Amino acid sequence: MLARSHPKKVVETDDLALVARIATGDLEALGELFDLHARSVRALARRLGVSASDVDDLVQLVFLDVLKVANRHDGRPVRPWILGMTAVAVRRHRRSLTRWVANIAGRVFEARRPLPGTADDALEREQELVRFQNALDKLSPKKREVFVMVVVEELRGEDVAAALGIPVATVWTRLHHARKELRVALEEEVP
């Protein structure tokens, strides 16, 4: 029997306490929250298409946003809350015209090719990842953020809905179409 995907069990108590401290202006707590979640924020931003050159700035902006809105945190789980803010920050980032142009140029000049001299199985795996990345890049931003947040980041549909400000049913609909489009794209790319 194939294993099922389970949302990560995260101990929220510490996170909630940190957010409460941040709300009082405790920058040490912000540093601790950064230690706990910066890698997730960075990974999500990269999977949502933020370039390597921009991702550091974006991570900084997300945590500065946390500092700004911590006093309005409503007690919901912190990790989906931060990842939701990351998705919103990525949307903002995408809307920036100069970054959009730079991103396009980066994709043109940044050819995803397997490294020469690798072993056959590694080469095949590398090609598979390139195909998957290409298929993911073809998704619309809305489907992509739902797919990445649910499937890769293992967030619950309800948390994603709350983080993105959309109904849960919309999350499942977008996820269904994202999967469908990815499978079609991967089948088309099979050599």
Add this chain to the structure above:
Amino acid sequence: MTRCDRAWQAEALEDGRLGAEHEASFERHLASCAECRAERRAIVELRRKAREMPVPQTPALVQLRQRERLLARANRKMIAPVRPSRLAALLVAIAALCVVIAVRHRGRAKVASTAIAAPTYRVVDVASADWHVVDSSPSTRVALHAGTARFEVDHLRAGQRFVVVLPDGEIEVRGTGFVVRVAGSTEEVSVDSGIVALRIGGSETLLSAGMRWSRPLPPVTSTSSPASAMPTPVLATVASSVIATAPLLATAKAAPSTKEPVASGSDFGAAMKSFASADYAAADTAFADFATRHPGDARVEDALFLRAVCASRLGNNEGARARAREYLARYPQGFRVADARRLAE
């Protein structure tokens, strides 16, 4: 892709959307349905590929530097004074631009408004009218020397004035149509529409539609008194169509001297000469003499105003204020009202 009705449950199972009972049921179904097993396998494979996507790891040192950078930025944000956002700054800039444009536009409008056109009017020669245009500026002056003329003036706009200069006074138009008869001096003014201000003998009388002013008969007993020569306005309300019906006064025709305009002109000229040469004390005396000797002359208005200016230039501010007030009281609609008000303050 698949034909089994329960294939959708493969995705629901993956997402944890099936209840415990349905999960168990679907898992039993999977054992017997190849299509659902394939669907389930495809979804799991998609998840595997997605999670295998590499994300470059950040070295610990880089992570530490970024943490420090974040805290430094956060610290600056917290201690820095609240600054307007870019959007707010942009809105303020746009508002400032709008104000500048509005002010400049208003300024242009003000400049444009100063280019006032001269009033439009028609002069109808009723009976041997001898008239000519003295000034065709927005403050138009038309002199009527003799005869009877009808003046039709279109509605005056702001800044426009229309004055009929008479041998012994003047009529300023506030409205539209009136008839003036002059025989040596002003004999009769009939207003059939609007309002005019008649200034004769140093006093101002408003005549509205239907009113007529005619020179009164001089008292029989007074033959030498200067006061008898002073015209006293007599007002009579008449139908607008009835004009020039008042009996003409033969004695009034002979009253003013034919040399009077020449004498008053030389007196006023002498006063102006002193004024132009900055001899304000002499000019003040000359203007006073002129106003006394020629009380019916239209230039008395100028003389009164210039006496206030003379006092001002001689440093007699109190005297200047008093004369300016006197001018304003006598000519509330005069040509020099604006300047006189400044002197009177």
